Amino acid sequence: MEKPDRAATSATTTVAFSVLTKPTGAVCNLDCKYCFFLVKEKLYPGSNFRMSDDVQESYIRQMLKSQSGPEVTVAWQGGEPTLMGLDFFRRSIELEKRFREPGTKVLNTMQTNGVLLNEEWCEFLCENNFLVGLSLDGPREMHDAYRVDKGGQPTFHKVLRSARLMQKHKVDFNILTTVHAANGEHPLEVYRFLRDEVGTQFIQLIPIVERINERGEVGNQEGSRVTDRSVKPDQWGRFLITIFDEWLRRDVGKVFVQMFDAALASWVGAPPAMCIFSETCGDAVALEHNGDLYSCDHFVEPKYLLGNIQSQPLVQLVASAPQRRFGADKRDTLPRYCRECEVRFACHGECPKNRFILTPDGEPGLNYLCAGYMAFFKHIDHPMKIMAELLRRGRYADEVMGILAAEEAKLAQAVARAGRNDPCPCGSGRKVKRCHGAPAVS
Ligand code: SF4
Numbered sequence: 001m002e003k004p005d006r007a008a009t010s011a012t013t014t015v016a017f018s019v020l021t022k023p024t025g026a027v028c029n030l031d032c033k034y035c036f037f038l039v040k041e042k043l044y045p046g047s048n049f050r051m052s053d054d055v056q057e058s059y060i061r062q063m064l065k066s067q068s069g070p071e072v073t074v075a076w077q078g079g080e081p082t083l084m085g086l087d088f089f090r091r092s093i094e095l096e097k098r099f100r101e102p103g104t105k106v107l108n109t110m111q112t113n114g115v116l117l118n119e120e121w122c123e124f125l126c127e128n129n130f131l132v133g134l135s136l137d138g139p140r141e142m143h144d145a146y147r148v149d150k151g152g153q154p155t156f157h158k159v160l161r162s163a164r165l166m167q168k169h170k171v172d173f174n175i176l177t178t179v180h181a182a183n184g185e186h187p188l189e190v191y192r193f194l195r196d197e198v199g200t201q202f203i204q205l206i207p208i209v210e211r212i213n214e215r216g217e218v219g220n221q222e223g224s225r226v227t228d229r230s231v232k233p234d235q236w237g238r239f240l241i242t243i244f245d246e247w248l249r250r251d252v253g254k255v256f257v258q259m260f261d262a263a264l265a266s267w268v269g270a271p272p273a274m275c276i277f278s279e280t281c282g283d284a285v286a287l288e289h290n291g292d293l294y295s296c297d298h299f300v301e302p303k304y305l306l307g308n309i310q311s312q313p314l315v316q317l318v319a320s321a322p323q324r325r326f327g328a329d330k331r332d333t334l335p336r337y338c339r340e341c342e343v344r345f346a347c348h349g350e351c352p353k354n355r356f357i358l359t360p361d362g363e364p365g366l367n368y369l370c371a372g373y374m375a376f377f378k379h380i381d382h383p384m385k386i387m388a389e390l391l392r393r394g395r396y397a398d399e400v401m402g403i404l405a406a407e408e409a410k411l412a413q414a415v416a417r418a419g420r421n422d423p424c425p426c427g428s429g430r431k432v433k434r435c436h437g438a439p440a441v442s
């Protein structure tokens, strides 16, 4: 899972890093069918899965004392962090006040399923300027397909209620939508629902790719088959493209889709602010309830355990050779097919956890979602170039909407003047009758 979308933190080491902290470990009050966290409970048999006061204090102290930047992010994640209860978070705020360096601002973020949020929670979150990530997979039937509680009951109504409560209390929140078999064919319905009915301006889209290993188990990064719930590569591409086209027509500058912002950064030549699209990674570690630190939230597995922050300093673990290697491997293990890819600058092979298929010439390590990303990044090239140029000139990216509308109008006039068998003025190489002059499909 991603953390709510804001800047990463930095450390007094030369390594800038962020920590996703799981105070209840993998424990959650829901039983989402695609959740990879639940199987992680097996890592800690007999544990009560509650972060102790000692670990909490050690984490906050180390996080705040290791910073040299003006802002530090304390990111709470699950499992379901609200299961810790409000007092745990009240204490965190007190610890932050105690350990914060003068002049340092602390941003608290929390990723939640929203089920436990009530008036008291929302007052707390607002007072303390939390940025909340709320998990919602679209309209009722798409959300409830997989996001069910321990009794298998739907949760949509509870999540929507918590979104309304947060709006009432002016809590700053994003929507995190996972894309899977149940909503993958309905991009516009999902996007319009989030924009128009939920009324959110900030959206994160996460593809569900659940690998199955040779023993038929799901949950670790093993195996080259995926579950039926997983989004398909071309479906993922179409999902992104369809939403992008709608966003480009009317929402640039009004709705913020994290993936589109990251892509624009790549076209501008800036860091994409999403680890999956960076050349290397390794700067977003995961902290378990007992202080164990892992290479990444997606690699909470014994072989990626870096150590425990109560016996070794957090910054040392993040800067350790194994962790630097983990991050560099994202770049160094790219197959040739990716190294020679024309959209590598934006994709960088996406996340290593999804690299388990063969390239067309048989090399292992290609991303399962490659076909989707390839289609998406090629599709957005022209508008991204326009937006990047606007930004370089100190103008606003939303001017792209007017520029493209004018281009479309000009093309429509040229098509109207052309004969049906002429080459299409768009430059596709097809005849007008098979391209922009073809009858509209209803
Ligand atoms: S493995 Fe790397 S790219 Fe993938 S989620 Fe973890 S930090 Fe990000």
Ligand code: SF4
Residues within 6 Å of the ligand: 337, 338, 339, 341, 342, 343, 344, 347, 348, 349, 350, 366, 367, 369, 370, 371, 373, 374
């Ligand atoms: S689009 Fe495919 S080939 Fe290109 S960098 Fe991404 S995963 Fe590799």
